Each structure stands twice: as structure tokens, then as C-alpha cells.
């Protein structure tokens with residue numbers, strides 16, 4: 416099977432996950448490229464956008480709203496100076512394919528990424544040009560390049576690593592440009608309200624795949640222009656055996672576990688007939704806790720792995736309250 420054929424297989428496998436979008440923070444000036452970028456290999460990717468703003472209080476309980484999962488491959492953002500150094504004076508980025516974020520596109524240019532100890536050919540260049548060069552790699556890419564790059568949200572280049580880029584006309588040394596893009600989640604204000612989350616906070620997302628994984632400390636970005644999605648890189652996607660149609664579920668309180676433990680009842684929503692049941696994310700359900708939970712009746716949904724004491728199980732049983740694990 417040729418490399419091109421392998422790419423097509425991967426593209427077909429993940430096509431359902433790739434909304435060909437690029438997302439970003441409109442005001443922060445940083446935009447992440449997600450999806451549409453299974454350009455080089457199935458083993459690298461990036462995603463993520465601007466830095467979070469102030470953290471908001473978190474709850475232990477969330478609606479089990481399905482979160483689409485989107486994957487992207489390694490890619491490069493260039494400045495005009497870097498573009499012309501790599502491809503000649505007056506070089507421009509031609510649009511090969513539009514990405515979902517208006518104005519963003521997969522360009523007709525590719526570059527080689529090199530370090531003193533390794534190289535990666537054919538990294539996609541996204542357009543339009545930006546004010547800073549940013550090289551978004553996976554951990555696997557960094558191993559190949561023997562590069563120590565930090566995990567950062569797109570746009571945060573603090574501590575970013577140095578790499579050299581090579582185009583058809585020359586080389587460009589990108590100082591402090593290479594990062595492993597941090598996963599993150601996007602949603603609209605309405606979706607955020609439904610999930611009980613806010614811009615800037617971090618959450619835990621359970622990826623419901625054949626090899627389920629809980630990603631912790633996932634920053635949330637809320638914008639009217641976004642749509643609900645979690646963005647992973649290909650290392651993460653491969654690690655959890657991600658396949659088309661898989662979705663994630665918000666299950667936990669990412670940045671405020673102490674608050675959750677201290678006040679687990681605070682976030683229990685009032686029962687509403689048409690509201691989706693929240694997923695309860697607590698390690699251990701005691702008899703007393705079970706007595707509280709049966710008050711809402713119906714079905715009680717726990718995150719997978721939640722332990723119910725025998726007496727708690729009896730409480731649910733005798734109250735005829737169904738228990739589910741997701």
C-alpha cells in the first residue's frame with residue numbers, strides 16, 4: 416500500500432470526525448487548525464486555540480450531551496517573511512481547501528521540518544499568514560525529531576521549541592515556534608449553558624470508543640461562532656482507538672475537584688421532565704448518598720467506574736430507581 420493509499424484509508428476512517436474546520440478565538444488572534452489535515456501521516460496532529468480566560472466554578476454534574484470529536488494532523492502557520500524565505504520573494508499561499516472557520520484554508524504549500532536529529536517531510540501549511548510562526552506537532556513527531564516541545568494551547572508559544580523549516584526556495588529557522596497542541600473543547604454559549612460550563616474552565620471528557628479514555632484538564636472555549644466539539648491530535652485519537660461516529664461525554668469537574676468533593680450537591684439540577692439526566696461523577700456512592708439520589712426518581716446515571724457500596728445498591732433497589740453506568 417502506498418503512502419497515498421494509507422492516507423486515503425485514514426481519511427476515510429476518520430472522515431466522519433473531520434469537519435474540515437479551523438477554529439479560533441476571534442478576538443485573541445490565535446486560530447487553531449483542526450480536521451482536514453491528515454496530510455502527512457496518521458500519527459501526528461494538533462489542535463487548540465487561544466488561551467483560556469478566567470476560570471469559572473465547575474460542577475460535578477453535567478448533561479450527557481454528546482460531544483463530537485475532531486482530529487487534526489501536524490501543521491505549520493507562517494508569517495509572510497517566513498513564507499517568502501521558504502518559497503521565494505512574493506510567494507503567496509494558494510488555497511487548496513477551505514476549512515470551516517471563515518478565511519482559514521489548507522494551502523498549496525508544504526514544508527520539511529528539521530532538527531539536528533530528525534526531519535519530517537511534507538508538513539501542511541495553513542493560511543492565511545499570521546503574525547507568528549507556529550509549528551504544531553504531536554508527541555510522536557517530537558520523538559521522531561528528538562525535540563522537547565511543550566504542550567500548549569495554540570497561540571501560547573511560551574517555552575516553544577526551535578525547529579528549522581525548509582521550502583522550495585530556502586530554509587527558515589523558527590525560534591520558539593514548535594508546540595504540542597493541547598486538546599480543548601469548543602461550544603456555543605447555548606451549548607455551554609446546557610452543559611453547565613463556561614469559557615476558560617477545564618473539564619474532563621470521556622471518549623466513548625472501543626478503548627475508552629478520559630481526557631482531563633480539557634480547556635473550554637466558548638464563542639458564538641463555535642460549534643460543540645472536542646479537538647484531539649492524532650496521538651490522542653490513536654490512543655483511544657477513535658473511529659468515525661465516536662463521541663465524548665463531559666463527565667467531571669476538571670479544575671475544581673475540591674469544590675466538587677466539598678459540595679457535591681450544589682450542582683444537582685432540579686428535575687425536569689425533558690432534561691437529560693446528569694452523569695454523576697463520584698468515586699464512591701455511599702448509602703447516605705444513595706438516599707439523596709433516589710429523591711429525583713427515575714434513572715440515576717453514574718460515570719463508568721463509580722463504586723456503589725452494597726447498602727447503596729440496596730437503597731436504589733428498594734426505591735425502584737434504575738442505575739446506569741456510562
Ligand SMILES: [Zn+2]
Pocket residue numbers: 438439447449462463464599601646
Ligand atoms: Zn480547536
